[in-house]
Every structure is written in C-alpha cells, then in structure tokens.
Amino acid sequence: MKVTALLASRAARTHRRAWAAVFAALAFTSLLLGALALALASAGLGHPRVARYAAAALVVAGDQNTRFTATPWGSEPRTAEAGLTERVRVPAAALGVVRRVPGVRAAVADEVFPAGRDGRAAVGRPWSAARLAPWALRDGRAPRRAQEVVVGGGARVGGRTVLRVGGVDTAYTVVGVAGGPPTAVYFTDGEAHRLAGHPGSVDAIGVLARPGVATEELSARVRAALDAAGARSVGPRADGDAAGLRVLTGNGRGGAEFLDAGPARAGLLELLASVAATVVLIALLVVSSTVVQALRQRAGELGLLRAVGATPGQLRRAVGKEVGRVAAGAASAGAVGALPAYLALRGVLDARGALPAGLELPLPPWLWAAPLVTAGVTVLVARFAAVLAGAGAAKLRPAEALRESAPGTPRKVTGLVLLLVGVSSAGTAALQSGAAAGNAAGAAAVTMVGACALLGPWIADGAMRVLGAPLRRYCGPAGHLAAANSRVAARRSGAALTPVVLVTAFVGVQLSAGATLTHAGAAQAREALRAGLVARADGGLPEGAAERIREVPGVRAATGVVRGTVVLARRETGEPRLDRLPVLGVTPQRLTRTLDPEVREGSVRELRPGTVAVGADRARSLGVRPGGTVTLRFGDGTPARLRVVATYERSLALGDFLFSRDELLRHGALPDRERVLVTVAPGGDRATTAAALAAAVPGVRVETSPAPVRVAAEDQALAEVVTVAAVSAIGGFTVIAVLSTLSLIGFGRRPELRLLRLAGAGRGQLRRMLRLEAAATALTGLAVGAAVASVPLLAFSLGVARTVPYLPVAPAALIVAVVAVTAGAGTLLPARAALRGRYPGRGAVGG
Incomplete structure (x- = not known):
C-alpha cells in the first residue's frame, strides 16, 4: 500500500x-x-400552491386523473395515468353528506368562474367560500342580495361596477372590500351558483374542522362517508369506478385550485428525466x-x-x-x-x-x-x-x-454494430410522432456518436487520406508534417475527433429538432390564418357572438375558436400510454376563409357535436379516414366515440384534432378562452370594420393584427426552455471535453515537438503544422458530426414535420465558431512550452 x-x-x-x-x-x-x-x-x-383553501382542513374535489389499463406482451396488466386540465365537478348532493360527518364544523361549496370587471379579467366566487382562505372583510359588509358584491380591491363601498359573466354585462353594487387577490369578486351564494352555470354540481367542497379534530381522522371519516353514499365525480368516465371523489389534505389541497399544475409537474419530471439520462x-x-x-x-x-x-x-x-x-x-x-x-x-x-x-x-x-x-x-x-x-x-x-498500437478488430465490429443500431433508431423516429420521435432521434444521435468514438482511428485515417493531398500540395513542409502526424497517430487523432463529433452531433440534433418543429409550425400557422381581425372579451363573448359579427357590414367571415385538451389512449410496444393533446374547437361556417386547415379528405363544414376532424399524420397513425371513428377522452375525462368528417394537413399549427366549438365548451373548456377570427370583405378597411365590431358587440376588444393561431405554442414553452438550458450546459460540457482531450494529447506530444525542433523544424513551421492539424480535426469533426446528426434529423423532420431539417444561421455559425476556437486552443496552448527556446540545427530547415 x-x-x-x-x-x-x-x-x-x-x-x-x-x-x-x-x-x-x-x-x-x-x-x-x-x-x-x-x-x-x-x-x-x-x-x-395552496391559496384559496389554506384555512380548510381538507377539500373534496373531483377525480382529476384519467386511467388506461392494457396488458403488455407476456406481462401483467399495467395502468397509465394522466392528469386532466378541465374541471371535473362534484355533485351538489355530496355537500349534505360531508356536513353530516362528525367533526365537521362547516362544509362550504365553492364555485369559480371567469368574469370581466370594468374591462379587466376577474374571478367570481360565492362569498361563503372566502372563509376557506380565510379572506375577511376590510370594509363594508357581506352581500345579501343578488345585485350586491364584495370585491378584492380597486373599488369603494357604495360604488357601482360592471361585471361580465358568460358574455353578459350586469351592473352590481359594491357593498364590501375583502382581503385576498384584487381580481376576486364575491357574490351571494345563490347568484354565484347561477352565474357558474352548472346546476346540480359544484367545483369543490372546502371542509373546516371542529377544534381538536385531527386532519387525518377527519379525512378518513369523510372518505368513508362519501364511499358509503356512493358519491362519484360528475359525468361518465372511461375508467368506470375509478372516478370517485378525492379528499385532499396538506399540499394536495392546491390541486383543486390549480388544475394545470399537476400535469405540468408530471411533464417536467419526464422531461428532466430524459435530459438527465x-x-x-x-x-x-x-x-x-x-x-x-x-x-x-x-x-x-x-x-x-x-x-x-x-x-x-x-x-x-x-x-x-x-x-x-x-x-x-x-x-x-x-x-x-x-x-x-x-x-x-x-x-x-x-x-x-x-x-x-x-x-x-x-x-x-x-x-x-x-x-x-x-x-x-x-x-x-x-x-x-x-x-x-x-x-x-x-x-x-x-x-x-x-x-502506437493498432486498434483491434473487436473495436471496429462494435463500432459498426452501434452505427447500425443508431440508424435503426433513426428509422424508429420516422415512424413516431411528437416527444417519442424526438427521444428516438436523440437516442440515435448518442448511439451514432458512440459508434464514431469506437471508429475514430479509422475515421481519422480516412479523413487524412482525403485531406492529406491538399495539405501536402498547398501547405508546404508544415502540411507534410500535419498529414504524416495525423495518419501515423490514428488512435490519437481519433480520440481528438470524438468530442468534436459529440458537440456537433448532439447540439445540432437538439437545436435543429426543436427549431424544425417551431419553424414548420409557424409557417403552417401563417399559411392557415386568413383572418385580419380577432375579437375577444374578458368574462367571455356573448352567446351567438360569431353570428352577430357575421352580420356587421364589411365582414366576409367570422369563426369562433376556443382552446381545449383531449386525452388519447394508445399502446406503445404493448405498454399503455395516455397522451394529453391541445386542440381547437371551431364554428365550421366558412371556416376556411378565416382559418384554413388545408383539408385533404372530407369536409370541415360537417363539424358538429359527435364529430371530429383529424390531422393527416395522426389519422395515418390511427388508421382512420372520413367516415371512420376515433375514441378520445375530453379534458374532463368524458370518453367519446367520434365520427371522423375530415383529415387536414396543418396539424403542427392547429393540433391533431379539430372539434365543434360547442363540443369543447360542453366538456369544460372555459368560455373566456374563446376568440372570434374575422376576415374583412374584399376592399374593406380593417380599422373601420373593427370600429363597427366594437359597436355591434359591446365589451369586446378587437385586434387589427392578430397573431397566427398555434394551438401548442403555450405548451412548448417549458420544453423549449429546458431543452435550450440542457443544450447550453451539455454544449459547454462537451467544449470542455474538446479542450481536455486536445490538451492531454498536446501535453503528450511535447517530446515529439522538441525532437522536431532538434531535427531542424522552426517554430513558425511547427505552429503552422499545429494550426493545420487543428483545422483538419475541426473540419473532420464538423463533417462527421453533421453527417451523424443528419441521419436522425432527416428521419425526424420528414416523419413529423414533412420538411427538411432547419437550423437558424446564428446557432449553426456558433457551433462552427466554438468548435474552431476550442480545437485551435486545445491544440496550440499545450504546445507553447515545447516551442520556446533555441535548439541546435533550427536553421537546417528554416525558421
């Protein structure tokens, strides 16, 4: 030792x-x-986050998860689970069940609905639910009549405020000011339940415990009472008896308030796990x-x-x-x-x-x-x-x-096998869609980089056979030395190539895959949008807004558009999968004059409740055509077997499914998400038509330069940020790897460089030799890395976006510049000590 x-x-x-x-x-x-x-x-x-239920011991809410069970090949049944982003409601009858549970001091029904307050977004709730936070009065009194409200701030007691709920403007008297968020508006319980528009059900039930009753004990009692009463979430569910009510305690109470948080957390975990791997x-x-x-x-x-x-x-x-x-x-x-x-x-x-x-x-x-x-x-x-x-x-x-020992045959065979595996993985990317295709493309790139690491000596030897001739012909003695060194030390040259190939291929695939989807989606969105105006309103557009807008002089076509989500159950290699997909609901009248999905088969004019239009790529993967059926689950978990009326091309911009607007609103899509796209008649003036729209439909805001519609743009923000951060970090990591490898090679070559100085090579010749070697390494690494990246990228982009890979000029130039600088620095800096000083015979070849 x-x-x-x-x-x-x-x-x-x-x-x-x-x-x-x-x-x-x-x-x-x-x-x-x-x-x-x-x-x-x-x-x-x-x-x-636990906010409006912070004072509640527990919260009773609907089951915000949907499940799908399948039996993989030769295995036991497995169940996949996905969060729902539309509200799953609680039957009003459950309120009486909870109130009778021993230890319950109060059970409060909560309703939350969007509202517009004096032209700004607000949230409406029953006043009794304010105690669940608790948010108390700061001034005034509680509302007693239907036309009275308590506000969160920004108003004085005794004043009047105009609120828009469900597209209807109504004046209310402010009788109190409460703590809490300034966007909150509290109504009497009866008025709040009427405005929410869901008779027979509530959003959630907040439970206050009697003094001395433990939360765990009370939760068990409430759970037992609900089960004994047979209480279930409102609406049919694909998972049958799994649709029971949830009893939430602790941090889980926030799940009844922020519906997007749970699914987003699961998506973030999956994304981070993929990056970590x-x-x-x-x-x-x-x-x-x-x-x-x-x-x-x-x-x-x-x-x-x-x-x-x-x-x-x-x-x-x-x-x-x-x-x-x-x-x-x-x-x-x-x-x-x-x-x-x-x-x-x-x-x-x-x-x-x-x-x-x-x-x-x-x-x-x-x-x-x-x-x-x-x-x-x-x-x-x-x-x-x-x-x-x-x-x-x-x-x-x-x-x-x-x-220098020659690399063996097993290494070459292993490298060729990995190369074939990488190509096969790229082929898999061509057959997949969405995240699965991106993961397959990334796996193909990593596998092929590993193959290049094993095949590095042979790649270096082949590259120098190609580059050696011009180096010897045009670069003088330094070119002869650079070509000879690179070919003789093939293993060393191969080791120098590996990190360069790694940074080029990996960063190229990650940046280009996302950029290709974004570029193709943006192009489809621009081509799809025919409208020149868009109308919207906080608190929702009035019923029949699209029909009223169509009657305005100067309007050629108007389409109501609302965003929602659906869940698609499928099997992937036998494993159950649930994909949550953003979708659009539209009014089909003259749709192609405002938002053209580029219909391939069928007609979107037939869109109505019970029907669906499917993106061409998704239709191909599902094996459906117009006249066929597809089974989906809406955002509230309700299963539906829908008749396909059309297939269309522009699914990267508009999503994989188009529904009737009324269908999505029926299944939980919020009315305040609705927009009306308006196409101005030929020869009409946008500003004049916009003013006419505002006059015809009071309370709407009209944008004269609408942004192209991209249904998945908001959902991509998280993936883009994490991907860019991961690419930046791993890019920096591989840059360090390039410098490290080249520096180690440079330290090991110092005796060789000193020997060349003793043999008569001048410092200038050796510096030029090293620059040529660095250039050859960078050029070969960039070429091989680009070739490695092109295989999965072509499969991915042709299969998913039906276009060639796209990479903006700035990132491409940055990759080339970083590789060139790091290759030069890693080659030249370690050799400085060997090039210093005077050596006998330096003039024999020239300085």
Missing part, C-alpha cells in the same frame, strides 16, 4: 498539468449532475475517454515502471488512487456550483413564464446535500474509468509502451 500511495502522490504532482484537463471535465460533470439532481428532486417534491450517457463517454486519454499519454512511464518491477496490481491501485484524488477535488468543486446552476435554471423558467401558475417547486435545506451524492457518483465513474485504463496499462511491456 505504501508503494502504490507513493506512486500515486508522485504521479499526481508530476502530471498536474495533464490532470488539470481531467479536473475540469470532472468538475463540470459534477456540476451538471448536481444541478439536474436538484431539479429532479425539486420537481418530485413539487405541488400546486442523456447527460449521464455523455458524461460516461466523455469522462471515461478523458481519463483513458490522460493515462494513455503516460504509456511509456507505465511501461518503464513495469520494467523495473512494479506489479500489475500495484499499477492498477496507483492509477486508481491517483485518479481518485483528482476526482474527489473536482467533484467537490462541481458540487459547490450545482446550487447556483439550478437557481439560474429556475430564474430562466420563471422569467419566461414556462411554469404554470400555482406550481411550487420547493427546495428545502436538506435537499442542498443532493449535489454531494452526485459528486460521489462522479468519483465512482472516474475510478471505474481508471480501473479499466489501469487494467490495460498493467499488461504493458516496455517495448509495447514505446509505440
């Missing part, structure tokens, strides 16, 4: 410059893994190759130690201790930066509004230790790589250590 400790300590001091490159790679690995661990743990602990794969590849490269540069030293009597076991232990010391310091340094990196990611998510309202991602102090765990994982990865490298080094003989 003393011998191995001595060897490890001496080697660490002697080769500290070489280990600096390994230190940087390991520190950044630890930082990335630590930040991702914090993000995953925080998302795992995430929950909807990719980071771990790349970290394994880069850290292992960096450690192996650091030890490979010392092959002569290790061979000499074997010659003077060091045993294989001593060498393995010495290498392990040496790498362990470097890894421990690097991992600790990276762990320190993990928390600031995570906070920076949270800051970007908050600044971009990528997280839905009400989703809290806690970061308790005990969670700050998570980066220490990932730091330990980083050390283990480095030690494992050292064991593998040390096992090979321990078998070296002195004669073998002094020459």
Whole structure:
C-alpha cells in the first residue's frame, strides 16, 4: 500500500498539468449532475400552491386523473395515468353528506368562474367560500342580495361596477372590500351558483374542522362517508369506478385550485428525466475517454515502471488512487456550483413564464446535500474509468509502451454494430410522432456518436487520406508534417475527433429538432390564418357572438375558436400510454376563409357535436379516414366515440384534432378562452370594420393584427426552455471535453515537438503544422458530426414535420465558431512550452 500511495502522490504532482484537463471535465460533470439532481428532486417534491383553501382542513374535489389499463406482451396488466386540465365537478348532493360527518364544523361549496370587471379579467366566487382562505372583510359588509358584491380591491363601498359573466354585462353594487387577490369578486351564494352555470354540481367542497379534530381522522371519516353514499365525480368516465371523489389534505389541497399544475409537474419530471439520462450517457463517454486519454499519454512511464518491477496490481491501485484524488477535488468543486446552476435554471423558467401558475417547486435545506451524492457518483465513474485504463496499462511491456498500437478488430465490429443500431433508431423516429420521435432521434444521435468514438482511428485515417493531398500540395513542409502526424497517430487523432463529433452531433440534433418543429409550425400557422381581425372579451363573448359579427357590414367571415385538451389512449410496444393533446374547437361556417386547415379528405363544414376532424399524420397513425371513428377522452375525462368528417394537413399549427366549438365548451373548456377570427370583405378597411365590431358587440376588444393561431405554442414553452438550458450546459460540457482531450494529447506530444525542433523544424513551421492539424480535426469533426446528426434529423423532420431539417444561421455559425476556437486552443496552448527556446540545427530547415 505504501508503494502504490507513493506512486500515486508522485504521479499526481508530476502530471498536474495533464490532470488539470481531467479536473475540469470532472468538475463540470459534477456540476451538471448536481444541478439536474436538484431539479429532479425539486420537481418530485413539487405541488400546486395552496391559496384559496389554506384555512380548510381538507377539500373534496373531483377525480382529476384519467386511467388506461392494457396488458403488455407476456406481462401483467399495467395502468397509465394522466392528469386532466378541465374541471371535473362534484355533485351538489355530496355537500349534505360531508356536513353530516362528525367533526365537521362547516362544509362550504365553492364555485369559480371567469368574469370581466370594468374591462379587466376577474374571478367570481360565492362569498361563503372566502372563509376557506380565510379572506375577511376590510370594509363594508357581506352581500345579501343578488345585485350586491364584495370585491378584492380597486373599488369603494357604495360604488357601482360592471361585471361580465358568460358574455353578459350586469351592473352590481359594491357593498364590501375583502382581503385576498384584487381580481376576486364575491357574490351571494345563490347568484354565484347561477352565474357558474352548472346546476346540480359544484367545483369543490372546502371542509373546516371542529377544534381538536385531527386532519387525518377527519379525512378518513369523510372518505368513508362519501364511499358509503356512493358519491362519484360528475359525468361518465372511461375508467368506470375509478372516478370517485378525492379528499385532499396538506399540499394536495392546491390541486383543486390549480388544475394545470399537476400535469405540468408530471411533464417536467419526464422531461428532466430524459435530459438527465442523456447527460449521464455523455458524461460516461466523455469522462471515461478523458481519463483513458490522460493515462494513455503516460504509456511509456507505465511501461518503464513495469520494467523495473512494479506489479500489475500495484499499477492498477496507483492509477486508481491517483485518479481518485483528482476526482474527489473536482467533484467537490462541481458540487459547490450545482446550487447556483439550478437557481439560474429556475430564474430562466420563471422569467419566461414556462411554469404554470400555482406550481411550487420547493427546495428545502436538506435537499442542498443532493449535489454531494452526485459528486460521489462522479468519483465512482472516474475510478471505474481508471480501473479499466489501469487494467490495460498493467499488461504493458516496455517495448509495447514505446509505440502506437493498432486498434483491434473487436473495436471496429462494435463500432459498426452501434452505427447500425443508431440508424435503426433513426428509422424508429420516422415512424413516431411528437416527444417519442424526438427521444428516438436523440437516442440515435448518442448511439451514432458512440459508434464514431469506437471508429475514430479509422475515421481519422480516412479523413487524412482525403485531406492529406491538399495539405501536402498547398501547405508546404508544415502540411507534410500535419498529414504524416495525423495518419501515423490514428488512435490519437481519433480520440481528438470524438468530442468534436459529440458537440456537433448532439447540439445540432437538439437545436435543429426543436427549431424544425417551431419553424414548420409557424409557417403552417401563417399559411392557415386568413383572418385580419380577432375579437375577444374578458368574462367571455356573448352567446351567438360569431353570428352577430357575421352580420356587421364589411365582414366576409367570422369563426369562433376556443382552446381545449383531449386525452388519447394508445399502446406503445404493448405498454399503455395516455397522451394529453391541445386542440381547437371551431364554428365550421366558412371556416376556411378565416382559418384554413388545408383539408385533404372530407369536409370541415360537417363539424358538429359527435364529430371530429383529424390531422393527416395522426389519422395515418390511427388508421382512420372520413367516415371512420376515433375514441378520445375530453379534458374532463368524458370518453367519446367520434365520427371522423375530415383529415387536414396543418396539424403542427392547429393540433391533431379539430372539434365543434360547442363540443369543447360542453366538456369544460372555459368560455373566456374563446376568440372570434374575422376576415374583412374584399376592399374593406380593417380599422373601420373593427370600429363597427366594437359597436355591434359591446365589451369586446378587437385586434387589427392578430397573431397566427398555434394551438401548442403555450405548451412548448417549458420544453423549449429546458431543452435550450440542457443544450447550453451539455454544449459547454462537451467544449470542455474538446479542450481536455486536445490538451492531454498536446501535453503528450511535447517530446515529439522538441525532437522536431532538434531535427531542424522552426517554430513558425511547427505552429503552422499545429494550426493545420487543428483545422483538419475541426473540419473532420464538423463533417462527421453533421453527417451523424443528419441521419436522425432527416428521419425526424420528414416523419413529423414533412420538411427538411432547419437550423437558424446564428446557432449553426456558433457551433462552427466554438468548435474552431476550442480545437485551435486545445491544440496550440499545450504546445507553447515545447516551442520556446533555441535548439541546435533550427536553421537546417528554416525558421
């Protein structure tokens, strides 16, 4: 043990410059893994914020989940679950059941509905529900009559305020001002239930406990009472008896208020898990190759130690201790930066509004230790790589250590197999859609990069056969030296290519895949939009607004449009899957004159409740055509078997399904989400028509430059922010890997460069040789990386967007510039010491 400790300590001091490159790679690995661990743990602990039910001991709400059970091949039945973003309501009869439970001090029915208050968005509720927060009166009194309200702020007691609910304007008298959000408006219980428009049901029931009654005990009693009474969520459900009511306590109470928070948390977890898996794969590849490269540069030293009597076991232990010391310091340094990196990611998510309202991602102090765990994982990865490298080094003989050994056939075969697997994965991406296609494309890129890492020596040899001729012909002695060096040291050149290929391929795939979908979707949205005006109103448009707008002089066509969600149940390799999809509901009259979905088959004029139009790609995957049927679940969990009336092309902009507007409103889509798209008659003036619209339908706001309709644009914000953050982090990681690998190679070449100086090569010639080698490495890495990226990207973009891959000029130029700068710096900086000073014979070839 003393011998191995001595060897490890001496080697660490002697080769500290070489280990600096390994230190940087390991520190950044630890930082990335630590930040991702914090993000995953925080998302795992995430929950909807408890706001308006903060004073309630528990909340009774509808079941906001839908389930699908299927039996995979040769396995037991499995159940997939997805959150619903439309309100699942509670039967009003449950209120009496809850009130009779022993220990219940009060059970309060809550209704929440959108309203417009003096031209601004507001939220209406019954006054009795204010005690669930609790929000008390600051001035005035509680409402007693239907035309009286209490407001959250911005009004004086005794004044009048105009409220719009369901598209109808009504004047109310303000009799009180309460605490809480300024957008809240409280009505009498009877008026609130009338305005909510759901007779026989309520949004939720808040329960206040009697003094001394434990929440857990009361929850069990309420649960038992509801089950005994057979209380179920309102409406039919695809999952049968799974549609019981929920009894929520603690942080779960917020789920009855912020419906989007639960599904968004699940999506965030899935996205972060996918990113973390990719980071771990790349970290394994880069850290292992960096450690192996650091030890490979010392092959002569290790061979000499074997010659003077060091045993294989001593060498393995010495290498392990040496790498362990470097890894421990690097991992600790990276762990320190993990928390600031995570906070920076949270800051970007908050600044971009990528997280839905009400989703809290806690970061308790005990969670700050998570980066220490990932730091330990980083050390283990480095030690494992050292064991593998040390096992090979321990078998070296002195004669073998002094020459470059040729890569073996098993390595070539393994690389070719991985290449075929990557191509197959790209083929899978062409057959998938959405996130599945993106994941398959990413997997194909990572697999093919791994293949290139194994095939690096052969790729480098082939590249220098192509580049060698022009280098020798046009670049003089330096070109001859660069071509000869790259071909003779094929393994070294291959190791230099791997990180360049990695950064080019991975960043190219990640950026281009998202940019291709965004670009194609935006193009489809621009082509689909025919309207020149859009009308909307806080609190909802009045009933028949589209019909009234069509009668306004100067209007050629008007289409009501409302956003909603549906859930599609399907099997993927036998596993049950539930996909939540954003959709549009439209009024079909003259639809193509305001919003043209580019119908392929059938007619959208037949859209009405019970029917659906399907995007062409989704129709192909489901095997349906006009006249067929498709089974979906609406946003409130209601199952429906719908007749297909048309298929259309522009699904990237308009979503995979088009419904009748009335169908989506019937299943929970909020009326205040509705917009009316208006096309001005030929020769008409937009401003004049907009003024006529505002006069014909009081209370509406008319935009004269409507943005193109993109149904999934809001849902993509979270994925875009996380993807860009991940690409930036991993791009920086792979840049460090490029610098580390090239620096290690440069440190190992110092004796070679000194020998060339002694043989008469001048400093200028050697600098030019190194620049040419860096250029050849960058050019080859960019070309191979682009080729690797093009295979999955072509499959992905042709299969999903029916277009060629798209990458904006700025990111493409940035990739090229970063690769060129890092390749040049990694090649030239380590060679500076070898190029200093004067050597005999320097004038023999010229300076």
